[in-house]
Amino acid sequence: MSTQHRVLIAIIGAGGVGKCFLGQLADLAARRPATRLSLCYLTTSKRAVYSADYSDIDIAGAVARLAASAQTPLHLPVLVDYLAAAPAKVVLVDNTSAQDVADAYPLFLSRGISIVTPNKKAFAGSYEHWQAIFTAAATSGAKVYHEASCGAGLPLISTVKDLVETGDQITRIEGIFSGTLSFLFNSFAPATPASDGRATGTWSAEVAKAKELGYTEPDPRDDLNGMDVARKLTILARLAGLPVASPTAFPVQSLIPAELETASSGDEFLAKLPQFDAQMESVKAAAARDGKVVRYVGSVDVATQALKVGLETFDRAHPFAALKGSDNIFSFYTKRYGSNPLIIQGAGAGGEVTAMGVTSDLIKVLSQIA
Amino acid sequence: MSTQHRVLIAIIGAGGVGKCFLGQLADLAARRPATRLSLCYLTTSKRAVYSADYSDIDIAGAVARLAASAQTPLHLPVLVDYLAAAPAKVVLVDNTSAQDVADAYPLFLSRGISIVTPNKKAFAGSYEHWQAIFTAAATSGAKVYHEASCGAGLPLISTVKDLVETGDQITRIEGIFSGTLSFLFNSFAPATPASDGRATGTWSAEVAKAKELGYTEPDPRDDLNGMDVARKLTILARLAGLPVASPTAFPVQSLIPAELETASSGDEFLAKLPQFDAQMESVKAAAARDGKVVRYVGSVDVATQALKVGLETFDRAHPFAALKGSDNIFSFYTKRYGSNPLIIQGAGAGGEVTAMGVTSDLIKVLSQIA
Secondary structure, eight states: OOSOEEEEEEEEOOSHHHHHHHHHHHHHHHHOTTEEEEEEEEEOSSOEEEOTTOOOOOSTTHHHHHHTOOBOOOOHHHHHHHHHTOSSEEEEEEOSOOHHHHHTHHHHHHTTOEEEOOOGGGTSSOHHHHHHHHHHHHHHOOOEEOGGGTTTTSSOHHHHHHHHHTTOOEEEEEEEOOHHHHHHHHHHSOSSOOTTOOOOOOHHHHHHHHHHTTOSOSSTHHHHTOHHHHHHHHHHHHHTTOOOOOTTSSOBOOOSOGGGTTOSSHHHHHHHGGGGHHHHHHHHHHHHHTTEEEEEEEEEETTTTEEEEEEEEEETTSTTTTOOTTEEEEEEEETTTTTSOEEEEEEOOOHHHHHHHHHHHHHHHHHHHO | OOSOEEEEEEEEOOSHHHHHHHHHHHHHHHHOTTEEEEEEEEEOSSOEEEOTTOOOOOSTTHHHHHHTOOBOOOOHHHHHHHHHTOSSEEEEEEOSOOHHHHHTHHHHHHTTOEEEOOOGGGTSSOHHHHHHHHHHHHHHOOOEEOGGGTTTTSSOHHHHHHHHHTTOOEEEEEEEOOHHHHHHHHHHSOSSOOTTOOOOOOHHHHHHHHHHTTOSOSSTHHHHTOHHHHHHHHHHHHHTTOOOOOTTSSOBOOOSOGGGTTOSSHHHHHHHGGGGHHHHHHHHHHHHHTTEEEEEEEEEETTTTEEEEEEEEEETTSTTTTOOTTEEEEEEEETTTTTSOEEEEEEOOOHHHHHHHHHHHHHHHHHHHO
């Protein structure tokens, strides 16, 4: 335990999550004297920092050095060769949501390069790609962890793995997977009246407010189409054992009025959305007549292999109804846990908590390879 | 990856949790061809099965073989020598709640023997013993995991570790740590009236019912004194960074009326408890006047290092009020998660879910040593 192992870290992406991760990595490196965590490669889509001899890049100064760098990113196959030839074990940290990087995971893994990432694309693509990733890892012994690909730093993927690997049978998973849609419905149809007595706004007003607060994508339709939820549900369902073909292989209810699918911009969409407020108002009123509230939920029934994403109603005392802010919540029903599910809830988005998922994965990989 | 590593498993305890664990171990061994999981030692306090040459004990038939065995358990120092001399790495699984086994953890760990266990005694004893355990592990490289020492299979300890190791600051933890007391207060002071219209019973009637259903210790005072909650809170607080001296070093509210502390038996206690029903009834009524319900909670405020265990009141919409059955619930407030805590809830007791915590720990150890 006294020799210092060196592990090389290569990072793609230095945006919101990437910058938070670099802060956590600097902290981790300082607190982990038994392992020398050497940052050897850092890149955005435009610039890069690295050297032919894999010398350490100062982590604290890496972002500034990157901004001033004249180096350009290595093409992915060249990056694979560069990392595979390194003089120590390598962990690739993909802090992007880039498809091309996700596509290259089997190649990295087959060459012994471990991966930690919040990138959903790799795990919510085709089932063949999913298999290629885990087969490559199993064959080479490289590790791949992606806790933050669903629910940011919440311990969801590790929990599903623990349940499955210890021999429990997951029968059903349901959850509020989207922070944006959580915020919208918690505001639009709260389980209890606001403590300040404030009336809830119309659906379109809530969407506009969520955009203003930075809770939506630049075009809110990218949240309202439900595909982000479908991708996360695909990942959990696959971990629970179902060979889900793709996130478009099951019913996903879009909250975009058909007439606004083709609006030319997010702004045009928002301008026209008030014309359709009666639709969501009637959904809310129908639920209220039964003493319930409406929420946007993803669920998988493992026995029937049925996945679906869309609106569902819940009693006001249900944990899904009582959710606050933009929190996520996930219920895992299993044979061992019986009628009361194992529930995990909390912030499912944000730079620091997403980076935390990546950092905790890195620690798991280090415990196995360092 | 193609050679089969052998890892020896030694198990102390073959009661409720122990039997469930053996079932999960048999399953795991069958599904893990890359590692040969060899059971080499199995013991209760009376009988044992092992051989001088560490040959494999058939896992599926182990309980039956133990029941028929004429071998007696090795004294703990002898067991340490036996396991330290083994021809492969060893994991000791302590499925007891025995103090003497807990006391020997530093010795096992210092000799390179890893430990997984649900035994609270080792981690909720003196702070010196806590330090001796983790110092021994750090020095020898042996691993020690104890997820099931709090909340059974719920991912609590792993989550606290992830938060701390990734650099988050835990500011506060509060939770309903006892399945027994959860059941009692969920029945005695439900947040919403029972769906079958059933009236709640008196406090003493609820305690008697819980005992009948097998939710209490043989003497219910062992639940009502709060010490089980204090031990679990001590463990989480220490993981959050506080050097808690012992589970008796902070205020713990006992629910045993002072007059009944000295009752000679659990039965005598139950027979006399109705005389004191007015006390708990007035607590419940006071909470109800504020629109609240009463729950038995453990909490730690990290900044002020204040731990306490006892009755607190919660709004009916609070997640602690809405808990069902004998579920546990834990809220982790941290710098990153802000005002909305990370919450984990579900069954916190039971043979299979406790064994699951032990088995998932074993898998973590195997990933690092096998």
